Amino acid sequence: MELRHLRYFVAVVEEGSLTTAAEHRLHTSQPSLSRQIRDLEYQVGAELLSRSVHGVEPTAAGKAFLDHARLALAQVDAAVEAARRAAQPARRTFAIGFQTGHEMNWLPKALHVLRDELKSIQVTITSDYSPDLAEALVRGRLDMAFLRAEPTFDLGYEVVDHEPLIVLMPRDHRLASREAIHPREFVGEVFIGGSNKATVLRAVTEDYLRRSGLDIKLDHGVDNMAMAMSLVASTRGLALMPAYAKNLLPGSVVGRPLEGEAPTIDLVVGFSKANTSPILKLFLSRLDELVGPNQKH
Numbered sequence: 288m289e290l291r292h293l294r295y296f297v298a299v300v301e302e303g304s305l306t307t308a309a310e311h312r313l314h315t316s317q318p319s320l321s322r323q324i325r326d327l328e329y330q331v332g333a334e335l336l337s338r339s340v341h342g343v344e345p346t347a348a349g350k351a352f353l354d355h356a357r358l359a360l361a362q363v364d365a366a367v368e369a370a371r372r373a374a375q376p377a378r379r380t381f382a383i384g385f386q387t388g389h390e391m392n393w394l395p396k397a398l399h400v401l402r403d404e405l406k407s408i409q410v411t412i413t414s415d416y417s418p419d420l421a422e423a424l425v426r427g428r429l430d431m432a433f434l435r436a437e438p439t440f441d442l443g444y445e446v447v448d449h450e451p452l453i454v455l456m457p458r459d460h461r462l463a464s465r466e467a468i469h470p471r472e473f474v475g476e477v478f479i480g481g482s483n484k485a486t487v488l489r490a491v492t493e494d495y496l497r498r499s500g501l502d503i504k505l506d507h508g509v510d511n512m513a514m515a516m517s518l519v520a521s522t523r524g525l526a527l528m529p530a531y532a533k534n535l536l537p538g539s540v541v542g543r544p545l546e547g548e549a550p551t552i553d554l555v556v557g558f559s560k561a562n563t564s565p566i567l568k569l570f571l572s573r574l575d576e577l578v579g580p581n582q583k584h
Contacts (some may be wrong), residue, residue, distance in 0.1 A: 288361060290541030293356040295320060296335065300353055303342040337460075358391045365398065365402065368405060377524040381566045382431030384413040384420040388512055388535045389554065393433050393447075400573045401566070408566055409556065416511045418484060424559050424582065430559045430567050435487040444555040445571065447578045451549035453533070453542045455519050455526040459543075462525075467546040470499040479515055484506030488552060492527050495550040516540050529554075 295313060297318070304310040309320040328335050329546035345353055383397060394412065394549075401410065413420070413429060421437040423429040436444045452466045462468055473496075481488030489508065496503050506524065509515045512535055515526045520539050529552050533542050556574065558567055 288330045293360055294417050295323045297356055300345050340513045354391055361395045367388050374437045379407045382411045384429045386434045387414045388531050389433050390421055391534045396577050400577050426558055430564050431556055434557050436555045442557045443560045444557050446553050446555050448554040449551040450529040450550050452529050453529050455540055455542050455546055457523050457533045458541050460468055467544045469546040473503055477522045478503055479503045479507045479526035480522050481516050482510050484510045491552045
């Protein structure tokens with residue numbers, strides 16, 4: 288699989304037409320573009336596009352592939368920019384961390400906010416678990432990070448999103464056919480939530496169960512999303528996890544929304560209060576571009 292396959296696929300989806308994408312965006316012939324898409328589908332092992340009255344649309348597999356293709360292209364663009372900067376005189380470095388799984392949604396937005404500075408700074412990207420990102424901020428290894436507001440670290444936080452919790456379960460679980468899950472369905476099921484290390488998620492989960500009138504104890508506490516998905520698959524249990532889990536789910540695990548008003552967990556931009564980086568100051572001043580006026584507070 289080559290990068291051009293990803294670029295061609297994204298272009299077709301965004302244009303909604305093979306002909307329009309070929310002629311006006313990719314400057315190639317429509318038959319050649321069709322062959323490239325067929326080659327990509329062969330390598331993926333699934334049909335990614337279908338024709339409808341609305342034009343060319345992604346299939347369910349295509350929609351799942353699209354976000355990852357865009358992320359891969361964004362990361363390649365960032366890598367090219369980093370290589371070009373490395374070939375030039377030394378530039379300031381700005382280190383950004385992401386809670387694993389959030390890069391897909393937030394890396395392109397973060398780079399957009401920094402668009403005017405990318406020619407004069409070197410951006411480095413780290414993916415890790417929230418407590419580890421918080422420690423890296425305290426130690427000065429990161430300038431900012433997208434993470435949870437970890438209560439045991441003295442950091443500055445700005446809220447950028449309120450993520451609803453969803454229910455993870457095996458694809459063939461009895462509840463998988465439901466459009467939404469009522470919390471009473473947790474009773475009698477193996478129940479998975481945040482461990483003592485994942486303090487923010489654990490607190491939100493316990494508060495939600497208490498408000499729902501349920502006396503349910505966690506059968507398993509997990510430190511991170513990978514552990515959660517592994518336990519869901521192996522124990523056939525249910526897990527309450529933030530909605531970004533949908534970016535990471537294997538084929539054997541599905542996510543369903545909660546019925547009614549779901550509890551939310553904040554995603555924040557965290558930073559050391561002692562960090563005097565002018566790039567950090569600039570980024571924080573542009574947060575409204577990142578999240579919109581109704582999310583930040």
